[in-house]
Amino acid sequence: ETGVTQSPTHLIKTRGQQVTLRCSSQSGHNTVSWYQQALGQGPQFIFQYYREEENGRGNFPPRFSGLQFPNYSSELNVNALELDDSALYLCASSLGTGDENIQYFGAGTRLSVL
Amino acid sequence: RKEVEQDPGPFNVPEGATVAFNCTYSNSASQSFFWYRQDCRKEPKLLMSVYSSGNEDGRFTAQLNRASQYISLLIRDSKLSDSATYLCVAASGNTPLVFGKGTRLSVIA
Numbered sequence: 001e002t003g004v005t006q007s008p009t010h011l012i013k014t015r016g017q018q019v020t021l022r023c024s025s026q027s028g029h030n031t032v033s034w035y036q037q038a039l040g041q042g043p044q045f046i047f048q049y050y051r052e053e054e055n056g057r058g059n060f061p062p063r064f065s066g067l068q069f070p071n072y073s074s075e076l077n078v079n080a081l082e083l084d085d086s087a088l089y090l091c092a093s094s095l096g097t098g099d100e101n102i103q104y105f106g107a108g109t110r111l112s113v114l
Numbered sequence: 115r116k117e118v119e120q121d122p123g124p125f126n127v128p129e130g131a132t133v134a135f136n137c138t139y140s141n142s143a144s145q146s147f148f149w150y151r152q153d154c155r156k157e158p159k160l161l162m163s164v165y166s167s168g169n170e171d172g173r174f175t176a177q178l179n180r181a182s183q184y185i186s187l188l189i190r191d192s193k194l195s196d197s198a199t200y201l202c203v204a205a206s207g208n209t210p211l212v213f214g215k216g217t218r219l220s221v222i223a
Contacts, residue, residue: 002157002159004131033210033211034214037139038214041215041216042118042201042214042215042216043158043201043211043213044211044213045210045211045212048210056210058210076148088155090157090158102160102163103160103211104160105157105159106157107156107157108156108157
């Protein structure tokens with residue numbers, strides 16, 4: 001186990017709704033990255049948080065937003081859900097932001113938008 | 115052009131076979147490379163990092179060719195438990211991990 005936990009494991013929403021996904025990072029890790037993985041694709045970077053500040057963002061619209069708390073846990077919020085938002089959302093924690101810092105993934109939240 | 119490209123497979127091989135996966139990356143500034151393994155409906159797990167000198171971990175060997183911007187993974191003596199999707203990853207400094215689509219491997223008894 002990586003020590004990275006995500007909740008909920010599964011979620012079903014309808015178009016237009018809002019969703020909040022949560023991630024607890026591995027003990028001692030100060031960096032959390034969020035990825036979206038659609039069926040048959042590799043994970044796509046959404047954004048990264050380092051010590052409560054956004055530290056980079058991928059090609060996702062503003063309705064994808066995030067937050068990191070003082071204990072380094074994190075939330076991903078998605079507003080105005082669209083059908084194409086259906087995917088596995090992965091959180092990864094690391095000690096630092098450099099690429100030499102291995103990212104450890106949680107089991108993910110599988111979101112279905114109907 | 116995708117930043118990291120992989121042959122999606124599937125690769126169907128018998129137990130005991132040797133199988134090789136290839137991956138190319140387009141960002142010449144990429145500094146770090148990894149292979150992740152992802153089982154069906156599970157999260158990606160780090161299999162191994164890839165170094166210029168090449169590295170080996172048991173039945174797994176990874177190679178990096180910076181001149182050709184090419185990464186490979188060789189699996190010898192395939193086991194049924196090796197069946198999974200193998201994701202090639204490139205990263206540069208503080209940029210996020212860039213994943214390929216993955217190559218699916220099925221090892222058949």
